[in-house]
């Protein structure tokens with residue numbers, strides 16, 4: 001993985017020192033909260049319902065064991081013993097004290113981490129496929145370009161006061177695990193006829209109040225022109241994005257209002273103005289330098305099939321079930337990608353205790369070249385496990401309660417913090433996730449239902465990405481009472497779609513029954529198990545669900 | 554109003570004239586874009602002294618094209634510090650148009666934005682009275698490194714990617 005050189009280290013150290021000075025000025029009363037606010041936001045520090053919240057960037061979701069141990073230490077020393085992995089592949093601490101924040105940032109800098117640009121109207125932490133570099137279906141590893149974008153966007157002088165926050169996602173695989181079509185800019189890698197890598201550039205996707213699927217403005221952009229082209233997009237957005245209404249300020253509204261063709265023309269005209277020779281040369285040299293850090297680890301030459309592994313699969317049903325759901329195909333024979341679900345029955349999605357983090361760090365060291373990934377589904381991934389080690393890994397995870405075999409099943413729920421932490425929430429989301437997870441605790445039943453993604457947001461801002469869930473839940477407030485709306489048929493992959501509302505909301509005590517009713521409609525009507533929930537929905541439409549559910553209610 | 558130019562506090566010799574104010578002939582003056590585009594716009598250049606223009610944040614730099622060669626100063630307005638459009642205006646003036654005159658930040662600007670402004674090409678800052686002048690000086694000690702390649706004021710921060718390639722001297726003395 002990427003390692004800081006002297007420049008990166010000094011950059012973060014200077015930034016930390018700068019913020020330390022700002023916190024001290026605030027604590028001494030030299031800065032008012034109003035003056036301090038934009039400064040703390042640029043360093044990932046939010047004021048939440050009960051306390052400050054610090055959001056730490058995990059660049060494109062990649063962590064080393066050493067970094068994970070430091071995150072555990074911070075959770076223990078400065079928080080209540082746990083951290084929360086988010087849908088942005090980041091980690092949040094919900095209870096730091098302001099005076100400790102500079103110490104936390106110093107501890108992060110020691111392991112080459114920071115909280116720069118995890119909030120504010122700037123280019124946020126770039127996200128990518130959690131299987132980047134190891135996925136069997138990958139065209140090329142997207143991480144070097146993610147790192148290029150991370151550096152380029154860090155404290156960008158022109159783009160730090162944008163109309164609104166800005167999110168870029170990159171995928172190197174045709175199967176999109178990074179939800180690139182619902183980001184401000186989505187980049188999908190392709191190869192051209194000459195076999196050279198480049199990106200399809202998608203703009204104007206996003207969730208929130210006005211969910212939209214992004215539109216392609218360039219089918220193929222040579223990879224080395226990425227930065228000048230993204231600069232052109234950012235400049236058009238910075239100049240012409242709306243600033244009169246914060247709910248209309250995202251790039252998706254600009255693209256929608258002027259039309260994708262007009263937007264694309266503006267970008268191409270801006271791009272054509274410059275001579276990008278130096279930019280291309282510098283970026284190409286940087287990518288080459290960065291790529292060396294992402295050279296594949298020292299894989300052993302292993303057979304595709306391991307006899308002992310096959311025997312364990314045959315003998316142990318629980319292990320077989322975990323492998324079936326949580327293990328994905330690796331591009332190297334004899335290796336596997338192991339997912340660690342942070343969604344135990346009745347648990348808080350994405351939460352991990354300091355002990356759990358340490359265990360994962362140890363296991364990554366033993367079995368996965370000391371590397372861990374954070375998935376936007378709020379799970380963790382060990383990307384490079386020899387298939388013959390899966391059995392030992394599973395036993396260790398199982399003993400710690402970290403082997404819930406529910407990836408992509410009903411209980412693999414994405415949920416935003418909601419009313420339990422978030423100052424903007426209109427309803428609770430974590431307790432709803434917990435209740436659904438308990439209702440569907442029976443794994444055989446979950447397996448029977450199959451692929452069904454549930455996402456929950458505690459308000460219209462949609463941090464839980466409910467619009468792109470197969471079954472989305474949005475918590476609202478109606479006359480002082482929580483009301484939960486259900487949308488169906490959303491999808492975040494390469495066939496991205498926004499879910500459709502099935503009808504009036506449900507009270508908190510009804511929502512779990514309503515979810516169960518949706519599942520029953522599917523089970524009753526599907527053409528066998530091969531027809532997944534989403535396929536079924538696309539065949540029968542929202543009306544079918546609506547009639548069935550509100551008729552029985 | 555106090556003026557910070559190239560890191561020094563100096564006396565501001567320029568004056569801004571709103572559209573309803575008569576323009577004296579002999580002093581350096583800043584006018585609005587509307588005045589420049591108006592009937593006597595050309596006439597302003599013939600009175601033998603320096604001319605500058607003030608561009609509001611929604612006004613496009615492209616509008617200045619006919620006069621860029623003859624303008625000595627462009628004042629870019631920040632109506633609110635969060636309105637970052639002028640950052641792009643400055644970057645375009647230096648980058649696309651190669652404008653060599655003064656680019657001045659006016660309006661609601663924060664001391665913490667100063668390093669960013671320097672790096673997109675601002676070289677002068679009208680500071681709101683009451684803002685502590687020494688904190689403005691201190692803000693120059695921002696971050697001594699920049700990853701961006703299209704930075705127009707390399708003196709402010711070491712350009713990391715160039716330094717890595719040895720194109721420029723490595724780290725400035727710590």
Ligand code: SF4
Pocket residue numbers: 416417418419422423424425426457458459460461462463464
């Ligand atoms: S969706 Fe709303 S409640 Fe949930 S985290 Fe976002 S702002 Fe908070």
